[in-house]
Structures are given as structure tokens and as C-alpha cells.
Amino acid sequence: MPRFQADEIRALEVSILRHLGASQEHAELVVDMLIEASLVGHDSHGVHYITRYADRIKRGIIDKKAIPEITKETVGTAIVDGHWGFGQVTAKRAMEVAIEKAGRVGVGAVGCIHCNHIGRLGAYTSMAAEKGMVGLMVVNVVHPTVQPFGGASRVLGSNPISVAAPAGNSNPFLLDFATSAVAEGKIGWAAMKGEKIPMGWIVDHEGHDTNDPLDFSLPNGSVDESEGSGRMLSFGGRDSHKAYALSLLMEVLAGILPGAGSTADKDHHLYENGVLAIVLNIQILTGLGEFAQRMDSLIQRVHKEPVRAAFQYHHIQVPGEFETANHEKRLKEGIDIPETPWKQILQLAEELGIDHDFGPLRS
Amino acid sequence: MPRFQADEIRALEVSILRHLGASQEHAELVVDMLIEASLVGHDSHGVHYITRYADRIKRGIIDKKAIPEITKETVGTAIVDGHWGFGQVTAKRAMEVAIEKAGRVGVGAVGCIHCNHIGRLGAYTSMAAEKGMVGLMVVNVVHPTVQPFGGASRVLGSNPISVAAPAGNSNPFLLDFATSAVAEGKIGWAAMKGEKIPMGWIVDHEGHDTNDPLDFSLPNGSVDESEGSGRMLSFGGRDSHKAYALSLLMEVLAGILPGAGSTADKDHHLYENGVLAIVLNIQILTGLGEFAQRMDSLIQRVHKEPVRAAFQYHHIQVPGEFETANHEKRLKEGIDIPETPWKQILQLAEELGIDHDFGPLRS
Numbered sequence: 001m002p003r004f005q006a007d008e009i010r011a012l013e014v015s016i017l018r019h020l021g022a023s024q025e026h027a028e029l030v031v032d033m034l035i036e037a038s039l040v041g042h043d044s045h046g047v048h049y050i051t052r053y054a055d056r057i058k059r060g061i062i063d064k065k066a067i068p069e070i071t072k073e074t075v076g077t078a079i080v081d082g083h084w085g086f087g088q089v090t091a092k093r094a095m096e097v098a099i100e101k102a103g104r105v106g107v108g109a110v111g112c113i114h115c116n117h118i119g120r121l122g123a124y125t126s127m128a129a130e131k132g133m134v135g136l137m138v139v140n141v142v143h144p145t146v147q148p149f150g151g152a153s154r155v156l157g158s159n160p161i162s163v164a165a166p167a168g169n170s171n172p173f174l175l176d177f178a179t180s181a182v183a184e185g186k187i188g189w190a191a192m193k194g195e196k197i198p199m200g201w202i203v204d205h206e207g208h209d210t211n212d213p214l215d216f217s218l219p220n221g222s223v224d225e226s227e228g229s230g231r232m233l234s235f236g237g238r239d240s241h242k243a244y245a246l247s248l249l250m251e252v253l254a255g256i257l258p259g260a261g262s263t264a265d266k267d268h269h270l271y272e273n274g275v276l277a278i279v280l281n282i283q284i285l286t287g288l289g290e291f292a293q294r295m296d297s298l299i300q301r302v303h304k305e306p307v308r309a310a311f312q313y314h315h316i317q318v319p320g321e322f323e324t325a326n327h328e329k330r331l332k333e334g335i336d337i338p339e340t341p342w343k344q345i346l347q348l349a350e351e352l353g354i355d356h357d358f359g360p361l362r363s
Numbered sequence: 364m365p366r367f368q369a370d371e372i373r374a375l376e377v378s379i380l381r382h383l384g385a386s387q388e389h390a391e392l393v394v395d396m397l398i399e400a401s402l403v404g405h406d407s408h409g410v411h412y413i414t415r416y417a418d419r420i421k422r423g424i425i426d427k428k429a430i431p432e433i434t435k436e437t438v439g440t441a442i443v444d445g446h447w448g449f450g451q452v453t454a455k456r457a458m459e460v461a462i463e464k465a466g467r468v469g470v471g472a473v474g475c476i477h478c479n480h481i482g483r484l485g486a487y488t489s490m491a492a493e494k495g496m497v498g499l500m501v502v503n504v505v506h507p508t509v510q511p512f513g514g515a516s517r518v519l520g521s522n523p524i525s526v527a528a529p530a531g532n533s534n535p536f537l538l539d540f541a542t543s544a545v546a547e548g549k550i551g552w553a554a555m556k557g558e559k560i561p562m563g564w565i566v567d568h569e570g571h572d573t574n575d576p577l578d579f580s581l582p583n584g585s586v587d588e589s590e591g592s593g594r595m596l597s598f599g600g601r602d603s604h605k606a607y608a609l610s611l612l613m614e615v616l617a618g619i620l621p622g623a624g625s626t627a628d629k630d631h632h633l634y635e636n637g638v639l640a641i642v643l644n645i646q647i648l649t650g651l652g653e654f655a656q657r658m659d660s661l662i663q664r665v666h667k668e669p670v671r672a673a674f675q676y677h678h679i680q681v682p683g684e685f686e687t688a689n690h691e692k693r694l695k696e697g698i699d700i701p702e703t704p705w706k707q708i709l710q711l712a713e714e715l716g717i718d719h720d721f722g723p724l725r726s
Contacts, residue, residue, distance in 0.1 A: 076439045077469030077647055106440030107472040109643055134620060148665060150674040155665065165615050173615055175608045207671060236599025236606060243599060243606075245538045245682045248665070252528050252536055256657045257497060259649040264664035265657055278641065280472055284440055286622040294619040294628055301627035302511060302518065302611070308570060311513040319608045 001193075002342045003334040006035050012349060012356050013050045019352040020057045021064045022086070030088045037120040038335045041326030042176075044185025045120040048192075048221070048341035053086070053117075054348055061271050062086060062116050068093040071113075076101055078110045079258055087118035087273055094277045095124040095135065102133055102279035111258020112275035121162035122176035122323065128279045129164035129172050132288050136163045140255035140274040144263050145216075145223060146180045147231040149244035152207055154231050156263060158184045159250035164320075166282075168292035170299040174320030179247040180232045187213045187232070188221035192340040200237050204230040220340060364556075365705045366697040369398050375712060375719050376413045382715040383420045384427045385449070393451045400483040401698045404689030405539075407548025408483040411555075411584070411704035414711050416449070416480075424634050425449060425479050431456040434476075439464055441473045442621055450479035450636055454500070457640050458487040462494055465642035474621020475638035484525035485539035485686065491642045492527035492535050495651050499526045503618035503637040507626055508579075508586060509543045510594040512607035515570055517594050519626060521547045522613035527683075529645070531655035533662040537683030542610040543595045550576045550595070551584030555703040563600050567593040583703060 010031055017027035030053065038046030056062040066085030070078050078097050082090030094110040101108030118124070121137045128135025141157030148155050160183070162176040178184070181201040190197045191213040204215040205228050215230040217223055234243035251262040253276050260274030261267055268274070282291045303315045337345075349356055373394055380390035393416065401409030419425040429448030433441050441460050445453030457473040464471030481487070484500045491498025504520030511518050523546070525539040541547075544564040553560045554576040567578040568591050578593040580586055597606035614625040616639050623637030624630055631637070645654045666678045700708075712719055 072648070074469040074647055076464075076471075077644070079648065101439075105468065106437040107470050107641075108439075109470040109648070111648055134616070148668065148679045150670050150676060151679050152669045152671050155668050155679075163612055163616070165620075173611075175612055177605050177608070179605075236603050240599050240603075241680075242540050242542075245540070248536075248661075248682065249526055249538055251661055252658070253497070253526070256654055256661065257528075257643060257645065257648055259653065262657055262661040264660040278470075280616075280620060281440070282620065284437055285435070285442065285472070285474055285620055290622065291619055294625055295615070297627040298611075298614055298619065298625040305511065305518050306515045307513050308515050313513060316511045316514050316518075317604075319611065 001336045001338055003336050005334050006039060006331060008357075009047050009335065010035055012345070012354070012358070013047060015354050016050055016054060016349060016352060017064075019354060020054055022057075023065075026064070026086055026089055029092065030086050033088045033119045033123050035335075036123055039327045039330045040120075040122070040323035041330070042120050042183070042323075044183045044189050047335065048337060048345065049119065051341065051344045051348055056116065056271060070097065075105050076107055076109060080110060080112050082112055082115035084114050084116060087116035090115040091118035091124050091137070091273075091275055091277075092127070094275060095127050095137070095279070098277040098279040099128055099131055099133060099135075102128075102281040106281045106284035108277075108279045110277045111254075111260070112273070113258055113260045115260070115273050115275055116271055118273050118275060120176065121160050122164065122174050124277065125162040125164035125176070126172070126174060129166045129174070132166055132282055134163065134165045134280040134282060136278040136280075137161070138250050138254040138276050140250045140260070140262065142263055142268050142270055142272050142274075143223070145184055145232045146234060146247060147203070148248070149234065149239070149241040156247045156251070158232065159247045159254070161246070161250065165295065166292065167295035167299060170296050171318065171320050171324050173295065173318060174323055176319070176323070177235070179234060179243055179250060181235050181237070182232075184223060184232065185221070188217045188223070189338075191217035191219055192221040193338045200233065202230045202232050203238070220344075364699045364701055366699050368697050369402060369694060371720075372410050372698065373398055375708070375717070375721070376410060378717050379413055379417060379712060379715060380427075382717060383417055386428075389427070389449055389452055392455065393449050396451045396482045396486050398698075399486055402690045402693045403483075403485070403686035404693070405483050405546070405686075407546045407552050410698065411700060411708065412482065414704065414707045417711055419479065419634060433460065438468050439470055439472060443473060443475050445475055445478040447477050447479060450481035453478040454481035454487050454636075454638055454640075455490070457638060458490050458498065458500070458642070461640040461642040462491055462496060462498075465491075465496055465644040466494075469644045469647040471640075471642045473640045474617075474623070475636070476621055476623045478623070478636050478638055479634055481636050481638060483539065484523050485527065485537050487640065488525040488527035488539070489535070489537060492529045492537070495529055495645055497526065497528045497643040497645060499641040499643075500524070501613050501617040501639050503613045503623070503625065505626055505631050505633055505635050505637075506586070508547055508595045509597060509610060510566070511611070512597065512602070512604040519610045519614070521595065522610045522617070524609070524613065528658065529655065530658035530662060533659050534681065534683050534687050536658065536681060537686055539682070539686070540598070542597060542606055542613060544598050544600070545595075547586060547595065548584070551580045551586070552701075554580035554582055555584040556701045563596065565593045565595050566601070583707075
């Protein structure tokens, strides 16, 4: 499988977005987010997404020039209208505004409308943690792929949640996951690599368990929209009414509350991400020193507990350790990209007439 | 099994708390919350809890006279010190303050310290929904009963979450559940009734699946603290790293952020509930009319989707329907209380010298 250093992909992908008409600032922001997702191990949201964004720019779904705008505001809340620009630009602005408000009044809640795909949520919630605050973000993904508890049809999106919080000497806490069994892109990623997936992620169109990603995705990694294709399950599997309830909650919090709409609303665009960001100011609520110390105590306690014989790790994991470990490793060793998406990226670069150093030997 | 109308239990239980020294206002509040929990079908948090509270009052864990106090405050946030009074009194005050703040600045975030067991979270979040707001509450339960993902020991509490939101013509949305497979009390409830529990709720002390509640609870419904007792699983089962992450999140949000502390902190009292309430003002964020209409659309869509052949309901459920259906039924038909807790309640009443109409025929 082709492997690249983050920096060489960055240059190529920034160039792609620049050729498509994005500003240098926006191009760098979007590409940095994709690279970060690949580095931390969430390939589903990583560098290969550039071809999808390019396609959406060409089709007018992403307005490459749009600047987000605050359309409603109080000292504690705001609505950011993304004007269909890059989702990353909109969501980053929303998180910045929420951090600013929490800085002043202890809490900030900011929703987004007209927002495209924002990528990995942890990138935004970590912005708050880096400022010594707790950051929460929820998203409703309009594109329905997940069957509800007791159901037999695609109703809900993968509807993710992320919460980040700083610690003292320990790795920061970073919860970041889809309320579906996995992010949709992880099935597509397996399809692109020609690999099987674990049982429990999807069912086929008749509702039977399957480990074949092609029951859900096309070989190019996108979702199979044809009649005979399968459905994702909520995390915890088909009997997990609680994960289903959380998925539906994201429709309420991220979709309906900011005014973006839910999966049931026709004005809610197929590629739209409804977004709600909530930031809580640790210093105002309790005090940063005490918070950091208690976080370290909790994490140390969890690390000391016994693990089951068959467990894959030496100690019980705290959310965020997966990402940190991957980041260290991949920054050194590089990012793997399967043949299919890599060819798509090179093809796009060639279409745009971009010079690059990736000769046939590298691809 | 003994069955009673809500009103007759209310009078008896209010009298019990009055005899134990609680004010009329606090006694009514606590008992109303317990009765409401029984009515909506969450017996685990229902009327039998009165005997536990009586025990905690006698042992000085609950200060029956304490009045909660705001110790820190901004326009958007507050910390409510419960001074170890009734948890219900503290949590209700916290939610009232959060609603008031959200009314003014769009969002309110209020944490509790020195707070006893607050009971069913949905009672508080529904207060916000009734005011046309979205109410969220999370709790960290110090008492460790749940094994972490990959673990083999009791580390985390049942750490529940609730979110309530109003709808238009539909039943209000009410998500209210433990991040453990079930609320601890549901296992105790089965133990008291002498019934088996579904597989997947607990494992025995060696980590094997079991459907015997006595592997976790004592016959009187309380948690078995002895060496050879089992552990609860997170919802979604032993491989559900996402539910485990949510459980740990409640330690951060509800325990550490308000200053109550986590399961790892020695100053965090065994019966303490760390609490965080967040209220979001719908009218300020998007507009109540639009919100209600979109909620109805979402709920109607979910109700129209096909159900699996073996599904126990005629339509896919929206969180809150379970509670509403039970409430209607039990308000008419009465509340069932198993022999064991009912005898405990009558014994308590007799100890306190309370006259009651419940003759031997009724018990």
C-alpha cells in the first residue's frame, strides 16, 4: 500500500484546493484537518476525502469562497450560518465563538446552519481542551444509513459526538465517535482495501448479519444507494435501544435545535451537517488546577485496574489514547493510503494540471 | 403482588419523611419524585426508595434540614452546594437555576456538589422541556459497580444521562438511561421479585455471563458488596467501548467539572451524585414554532418506518413513549410493589408510629 509523509500529502492537497478556487487559508485549514484525521488513525475521515470535496466543489455543493457569518447571538449562544462553504471553516468558527463566549460567561452554545461535511469532530473539541475548557460537539448527518432500534430501513445518519477535556500530566480526554456501530467511512475504507469488516457493523438488505462491506458500500468506498444494499447498526448492535436513542438525540440537538433540520426535513440538504458546539469553562466552574489533578487521578485509577485475559491492550484505555498513539507513530512512519483512493487523488491532480513529484514508482 | 394507587402511597411516604424531620415542602418533593418514577415505569427509582432515604437520614448521610446554596455564579453558570440535603432538592434547584439562566442568555450550565441521590434524571430534564427548552442532565454515581471495557473489576457507577425536549403535537422527547446495561436498581428489583434478568446486564465475579440477579444484588435489592459478587456491564455489552467511554465521560462532566470529584477521588462520598445540568433556550436558538414542527416531522417519520418481524411494538419507539404509556396505565391501575420492599415500608411506618390504613389484607 502506498505510504507517504504527512507533509508531502499536505502540499499536494493544498494545491488541489487552491486550483479549485479555495483561498490559501481555507485550503490549508481543510487539508490540515484531513491530514490530522489520518494521523490520529481515523482514515475514514482522512486525506482521501479531498476527492469528495473536489467533487462537491465542482457540483456547487461546497461554495469554495463562502465565509461563515453569525446570524443570531446572545452573550452565551450564537448561530453560525456557513453559507455552504467548507464545513471545516464553519465548524471551526462555531467552536471559536463558543470558546470566546465560555471565556466570558462560563458557557457557550453555538449551532451551525448551511454547513457542509465538517470531518472529524475531535479536531474542534480539542480546540477547547487546548484552551483549558471542556468542548462538546454533536452532529446530525442527514444522509440516512442507520436502522433504528426495531427497524428495518435506513433512517438515521451516523450522528457522531465528541467531547474533549484537558488533563494534568495525563493524555487529554478525547471521546470522538459515531453513534452508529462505526463511522460510515470505515466501511467504505474496508471496501476500498478489499477487506472484510467485523460482524455487528452492518446488516444486509434483509436484515441478516454480514461481514462484507460490499453489502453496504461500493468498491470505490462510497455508500451503495441501490435497492438491495444493507444498513448500518447503532453501536452496541441491533438490540441497543440506548445507542439508537442517542442517535435520535443528535437529530434533536445538532439538527433541529440550531435550525438545520432533521433527517425528516426536506430543506435539510443531503450533504449538510447540523452542528451544535457547547463549551464549558473549567476555571469558572471549578478551577483548572483541581480539575487537572482530578483528571489525572481518574486516569491513573483506570490504568491500574486489571484487564481481561484476552484484552488487546496492556491497560484499560482512556478515550484519546488511541489517537495520541497513532499520531506519534504515523508522524514518523507515514500515512498509508490504499491504491484506489490514491489513484483518485493523483487523477484529480492531473485533471487540474498540478505538477507533483509522485512518479509511477510512488503510486 | 401488592398494588396501590399513587395517592395512598404518597400520603404514607410524606408522613414517613415528616416523622423523620423533613419539612412538608421537601417531603412532598422527594415523595412526588419517587411516585413519578414508579408511575412512568422506572420502579428501580420508585416508591421503595423511601426506606433507603430513611436509612440515610438516620445515619446522617442525608441532612433532612439542609437548603441548597449557590456558591459560584456567572450569568450563564452556577455551582449549587446541596449541603448534603435531599438530592432531589439540590438537583431541582440546579435545574431551576439553569432554566432561569437559559431564559436570559440562551444557555445555562449548573453543577452540583455535596448532593445526595437525586433519583430519576428525567424528572429534572422534563422541567426544562415543559418551559419550552431543551434540558440535559448527567450524573456520576460514585458507588462503583460497572466494569470498564476490557476490564475485570468494579470501576464506574451507573452514570446516567437524560435529555428532554418538547415537541408539537407529539409526545415530548425524553431520553433517560444509565450508561450501564441497566440502572443498578433494576437488578435489585429482580432480586426482590425473585426473577431472572436478561443476559448481558451483568457478569459474575469470574466474568462469565449470568442471568441470576443474586450474582450482583442481595435478596433485599441492595448491591452485594462481598468479594464473590459480580459486575455490571456497560450498555451494548462487554465489547461496547463507546458506552464505556460515555460512562467515563460522566465522571468528567458530572463529577470532576462541578468539583464533586470522580470515582477515583476519596473526598467523593459513596452516596454522592455529581450533577451537571445544561439547558438550551429553543426560542433564542431557533424559534419554538419551527422547533416543534420539526420535532413532529421527525417523530412522524420514525413512526412510519417498517419494524422488524419480531419487534415487540407496532411502531418504532421514540424515547419518552415508554414513560408516557406507563404513566397513563399506572395512574389508573395502580403501582405494583413486591412483598419485600412493601414490608420494609410498612415496618418503617410502624417504627415511626405512623397510623395507616394498610391492614394485613392489603400487605
